[in-house]
Amino acid sequence: MSDSNEHELLIKTPKQLVYAVIAAFVIPIFVIILLAYYVTSSEKPAAGSNAFSDEAIAQRLAPVGTIDFVDASAPKVLKTGQQVYSTACAACHDSGAAGAPKFGDKGQWADRLGKGFDTLWKNAVNGIGTMPAKGGNSSLDDIEVARAVAYMGKEVGADYAEPEAPAAEVEATTEAAAESSAETAK
Template identity: 65%
Template sequence: MSDSQEHELPFKTPKQLIAAIVAAFLVPIFIIVLLANYVTTGNKPAAGSNAMTEQAIAERIKPVAQLSLVDANAPKVLKTGEEVYKGVCTGCHATGAAGAPMFGDKGQWGPRIAKGFDTLWKHAVAGYNAMPAKGGNPDLDDIEVARAVVYMTNDAGANFKAPEPAAPEAAAAAAPDTAAAPAASK
């Protein structure tokens, strides 16, 4: 058991040993200096994030920092389907929360589109499964909800036509007929 194996040192001379020790200290210092230089120079936003740009910050605080007074006597201005989607529907339809079909996903919207616009619109107005009536915003007009349904389904491949409110002339023409009906029954 007295195998005598000679161990050979990786360094043959003291000069090689000193050079290895110096390199062991200088290489990490050099790497640290290069990393510090890289980190401190240039504009490097976080990967995939523009959350701290001036525009993104202004967009986030806009709803809080904006004061808008609404004239209660003014006629209601109906929102477009895109405005309703961005204001009400994105919470669930952008993420698929509670089983909501995701915006633009033809596979999820296909079976729903096959049921037809009227069914989709009735479900959106009255609520269906986990979806609250009018997406949880009772201030929405039925036409606004219909426009949002058209906006979302058309993006997923449907070809529905957005409804338009009745023309003021048609509404005015219908008003005297309804007013005359109770008078005639007296």
């Protein structure tokens, strides 16, 4: 074995120990301050990000919803089959949720179409299985539900015609529109 001292300490005097202790506290604090300053000093959006563009800011600040005031005495404007489907039916029939036949899948609709339009329409109005009445939208008119059934049936090859509004409702709508235009003209 050798006589030389193999393990020599870096700190040999008390003065060096004081410097080492001070450096052990000061250097990490200095690094933390620099990192905090770097992080908070300016906006650094990700590459290719438009998060700070005027359009993106306006979109984030836009109201979540709107309030539409409807005249309760005005005649109801009936929705088309496609409008009813997209608002009430698509949530389940697009994905096949809860066993709902998928929109446009002829195989899943074949046995249902065999039962006829009236049966499909009554099941849609009253609900069947896990499907709620009127697709969960109780404000829908029976004619609107029939239009949605016809719309979905057409997509799988059925020759269902979209039902028209009853004649009494069409006349009432026409009369109400005439009255409101007459009042506006005054």
